[in-house]
Amino acid sequence: MNTCPFSNALDPETFAEGMPYQELKEIRAAGPILRMEDPITDIPYWLVTQRKELDFVSKNPKLFSSAENLAFPMEMDDDIKFMLQQQIINMDPPNHQKYRKIIRRAFTPAAVDSYEPAFRAHAERILDAVTNNGECEFVEDVAAELPLIAILDLLGVPADDREDFFHWTNTMIFADDPDMSTSREEGQIAAFEVITYANNLAEQHKINPKNDLVGALLDGAVAGEALSQEEFCWFFVLLLVGGNESTRTVTAQGMRLLMENPLQLQYLVDNPDKIAGATEEILRYSTAFITMRRTAMEDIELGGQLIKQGDKVILHYHSVNHDENIFGSDACEFDVTRPERMPDLYNQHRSFGIGQHFCIGSHLARLELRVMFEAIIPRLRNPRLKSKPKFVRSYFVNAMKEMQISFDTNGSAKLRADT
Template identity: 40%
Template structure:
């Protein structure tokens, strides 16, 4: 068909290739795609909403564990390492680990974080507000969820820059500004795991009021997460817990710049904050794709899929599906209902941090309306070179200078 939906450089220069995916949904929704990368296998591109949901909800057919959920083809040693992470497990192993970590991410637990999240956002705004300009990604969108995660896991705040660098390397392996090779990402993963083991030992000795401590406690049957399981979850949290909000915030701000009527609409009706976060996540789709491996011969939409085939589900495309969303190419902060799958297509891997991400986005945009109501672009946004994360790595902004609210160090 002459369509390229996978080369990372295209996402950097063009953003998400909407026209190509619109054509695939219409003409070839289950499309065999020959990967242009040398030595990479071809794959089935699944681009329509109902089919992405189907693949997501049938792990007995489409495995996250067989060769992990990552699009990139990994070496066998790397596969063995990543298969220890919950993201790359299938039931029943995934079910067991998910039960352990769910207790730290209930709506009630997340609600308790709201004041801290608000304080983090205020502090970040305080640090730039007198200047009248900043990089929205570097100064606000990127550190915001990172500092919240540091609080969640009980990591010392002096470690935040190191954790920030790790996060960039883990998701930016295709971008030369962040990393130079998959080997770099593997080395960073090992550093994170070593850090997590030390954190676990410290929290066992000195329990705190944080999710790390909660995860290390035995369940009702007296069972515990092992040190390796805990470490792999911390690695996952630094990726998933950081990137969704980081790129939702920066992509959402860019969407408001491109649709200023929606910014004015939100400013005039704060009740729309209730639906804004979900429309941002639908519109941005911070995670573009995940991979599955077919465990047995099956069919999707009448197309035969063979055991062992690589199957790639595209959330960004599904969130534009004309059969599901009225006016899918309209950024509408009042969209309700909004059955987007920016947090996953259901099934065992539905995003654990959904409530946290919504709360973070709601708080951030509420405070930006309060304190930077005239925020506007001051240059071109630079996108991440990645087919995995729909990310922005640089976005200069301007706003009317004002005084910080407080000199108190919140974080």
């Protein structure tokens, strides 16, 4: 049995100070699949640390199920599991493909690209609100704004209700963090608040149908089968969290990385045409979701290990996105020029997964990231951390609680010589 730098990748304390990159590097070196114990739940699991094995698990849902014990890495009560089985992320074929076809029509590249002018206007407004202050709390003031506005616009939620959704989303995301004044039970209550709201939207659509994402989901059908209203409500929750938190997290983490690497930030100030490529490196280096779960449906040998039927399998996307076999000896280094050396980087990282559960909103997320950083980089001049960022203690979402920053309010966009 190989020894590991930490004994449990599903312990929130492992991520209290952010992503443990060096420890993950040592774990990858120990093998592509490692057996780990979880004293918190008393349920052992296999940790998948390298890309070849993650791709195999992800592409073989008959062998590794998302539906059997859900795709979320945490353990849940049976009643919650029963309800969450109606979310597409927790489905296997053939149900998964049926519902994905309904949703996919609302996320075609052409449909998403049509949002770009509105997104750019939102981004400029977001930056207008902070640039003259010389400082801001970046997570809430900047990173959280566009993703929340974008997904709520798509879902037909009025601007007056956005504050409620910001609160509900945070409660759900932070429910497992012992430092936050919330709990898993409060997270479930917040989810039901969102479900109630979604149910009301569905009822309104019956009376006054609209040609928006809600309408696409409620009116869409495959082989004559449409989403039930209950299924729609659970999809609404998933779209809200997936479309909001993921892009917020990557925007905040990306800003942190650029401030910690000022020469790379300066490179993007001088070469704004490279920002789009740089967002792929940000996605690779600090992706939003850390882990997902699969359940082995039969005995199988993989990565030199015998995985038994019923075993819990954890896919670790951060480890995989730093796999030296794929990204080279400098895989653990953040480098915004990597896409210039690796033009297919967008196709090599697994920040959006792979296989049947490849993120259906990937094109939307990429557009939001590009728009935000193309607005941030020329306007927040000489940004620097005012204090140590605060990370969410989570082995599921790579979120940040707070990042206080300061920046110049006038002068050139060039970095000062004394930085």
